[in-house]
Amino acid sequence: MTTKKVVSAAMLASLCCIATMIIKIPSLLKGYINLGDCVVLLSGFTLSPLYAFFAAGIGSALADIFSGYAVYAPATFVIKGVMALICFYGFKFLGEKTSTLTARVVSGALAELIMVGGYFVFEGFMYGFIPSAVNIAPNAVQGAAGLVLGVILARIFEKHKIIH
Numbered sequence: 001m002t003t004k005k006v007v008s009a010a011m012l013a014s015l016c017c018i019a020t021m022i023i024k025i026p027s028l029l030k031g032y033i034n035l036g037d038c039v040v041l042l043s044g045f046t047l048s049p050l051y052a053f054f055a056a057g058i059g060s061a062l063a064d065i066f067s068g069y070a071v072y073a074p075a076t077f078v079i080k081g082v083m084a085l086i087c088f089y090g091f092k093f094l095g096e097k098t099s100t101l102t103a104r105v106v107s108g109a110l111a112e113l114i115m116v117g118g119y120f121v122f123e124g125f126m127y128g129f130i131p132s133a134v135n136i137a138p139n140a141v142q143g144a145a146g147l148v149l150g151v152i153l154a155r156i157f158e159k160h161k162i163i164h
Contacts, residue, residue: 008163009051012043016059021067028134036060037146038153040080041108044087045154046163052088057081079118083111104151112143
């Protein structure tokens with residue numbers, strides 16, 4: 001564990017929390033649409049797996065707690081952490097076989113599918129699976145925006161050697 005890795009993970013956790021909280025559009029079933037996914041994906045693209053998991057999970061869960069959605073925090077911690085892991089491993093695997101852009105888009109899209117499915121299952125147990133289906137489309141929109149912004153941010157971070 002190096003100081004640089006810890007500071008990078010803490011910075012991304014903070015950015016994730018802020019990006020999640022800065023724009024919150026309430027969804028139909030007690031959740032909200034936000035821009036935090038772009039930093040979740042960025043964490044997976046730029047950090048090692050353990051640091052990416054905790055940066056994405058902690059930052060996103062803290063946003064839920066600070067925003068009055070504490071009931072979502074445990075699920076968010078796991079879902080966002082797993083998203084970062086999928087980005088990391090997907091990007092690593094695909095990066096050897098395709099372009100960097102393709103690897104980021106495909107691994108980010110897989111991570112966003114996990115997010116949509118993860119919240120559907122979580123909300124299904126909380127509210128019922130039929131009612132929880134109303135959040136599939138809003139979560140998909142959030143995922144698409146997070147994917148586009150996450151890929152752009154990863155390129156900016158890479159180009160300017162912000163995290164390497």
